Amino acid sequence: MVLGLGPVVTVALLLVMVKIYYTRWKKKNPTNQRIEVFLKNHGPLQIKKYSYSEIIKATNSFRNNLGQGGFGCVYKGKLQDGRYVAVKILNALKDSGEEFINEVASISRTSHINIVTLLGFCYEGSKRALIYEFMSNGSLEKFIFDENAQATNRQLDCQTMYDIAIGVARGLEYLHKGCNTRILHFDIKPHNILLDENFKPKISDFGLAKICTRKESMVSIFGARGTAGYIAPEVFSRNFGAVSHKSDVYSYGMMVLEIVGGRKNITVEVDRSSEIYFPHWIYNRLESNQELDLKNIKSESDEKMVKKMTIVGLWCxxxxxxxxxxxxxxxxxxxxxxxxxxxxxxxxxxxxxxSPVQLSWETL
Structure with missing residues (x-):
């Protein structure tokens, strides 16, 4: 009987040691501490917390990869109630906790037809995941840039492009004015606009978002945040002015011009150097009253919609x-x-x- 206690005691001691080690690691890990403080301060969240084993089951052991971003991979999954979801698995080596906190803190406060819905999250040691509603048509960039549109065999008509521009603007208006707290996104671009089965747009990826009070007209951030090509000048250098909701407007305007042109704002594959920077090219056409000469324009109604989007994009x-x-x-x-x-x-x-600013910008 006494001899039989040896292995049991040994296993028990090992379990105690593992628990102590895990607890100490958890306390010393600054990312975990940051997340735990956030979850404690925010109390019970309205969204569901999932275990990591539930995440594995929902994604069928991460079988269907939908894409990869700067902070991790996104997989298609299916919940027990039959709903399809997109599961973002955050890279523990890259995510300092800010991405997780920003997503949960900002999207859990929102409810709008043009904002992607966050259904739940997973936080289990170093394992962190975010569960969103599934958007069957994926991201906008698949349908507007020539190389991607040819691969999907689908180019957007002018009415759909216009409706997407309107939808994203309504989503941004809600973030800037419709919430109890103002949310600045700081990463509006085609990659972060998701489309449902009817091509209705939803703003996603709030990893760089900044939450501030509605009274704040300016916000304080450290360094530049966003994606090169969409970053407002004042975010890159405060010499251009204060960072505010107008910084999102700049990114939105650049995205609208890309929707109109069907190409990224800086393209090196064109024949003439004057066409390298698309906003420059299209501005010159507007200024000289030339036809926009874009391939998606098939009627006078299309011409008016595209011209309207172009002028608004240039103002932004x-x-x-x-x-x-x-x-x-x-x-x-x-x-x-x-x-x-x-x-x-x-x-x-x-x-x-x-422009020295533009040259520095490209190296960001």
Whole structure:
């Protein structure tokens, strides 16, 4: 009987040691501490917490990879109630906890037709995951850039492009004005706009988001955040003005111009150097009253929609925040008559060859 206690005691001691080691590691790990403080301060969240074993089961052991981002991979999954979901598995080596906290803190506060729904999360030691509603058509970039559109065998018509621009603007208006707290996204781009089966857009990926009170007209951030090509000048350098909701407007404007042009804002494969920077090229056409000559335009109605989106996009990417419209004004312009819109001034950032800021920007 006494001899039989040896292995049992040994196993018990090992379990105690493992638990002590795990507890000490958990306490010393700054990422875990940050997340635990956040979860404690926010109390019971409205979204469900899943175990990691549930995540494995839902994704069929991560069988269907939907894509990869800067902070981890996204997999298609299916919950027990039959709903399909997108599961983002955060990379423990890259995520400092900020991505997880930003997503949960911001999206759990929202409820809007043009904002992706966060259904749950997983936090189990170093294992962290976010569970979203599944968007069957994936991201917008698959349908607007030539190389991607050819692969999917689907190019968007002008009406669909216009509806997407309107939908994203409404989502941003909600984030800026419709929530109890103002949420600045800081990473609006085609990759982060998801489309459902009817091509209705939803803003996703709030990993860089900043939550502030509705009274705050300016926000304080450390360094530049966002994706090169979509970052507002003031986010890159405070010499251009204060960082605010107008920074999202800039990113939105650049995205709208990419939707219109069907190409990224800087393209090196074109024949003439004047066409390298698309906003520069399309501005010159508007200024000289030339036809936009874009392949998706098939009627006079299309021409008006595209011209309207182009003018609004150019207003949104004005160099100084004070000259950009708020997103509510953007919606007003998009839903109004194109004849009432004026072509904006030409920002000096339009010339990559002469702008030191643009040259520095490309190396960001």
């Amino acid at each position: 990417i004005q160099t100084h925040p004070s000259t950009r419209p708020a997103i509510s004004k953007v919606l007003e312009m998009l839903e109004g008559n194109v004849e009432a819109l004026q072509v904006p001034p030409k920002p000096f950032l339009f010339s990559p060859s002469t």
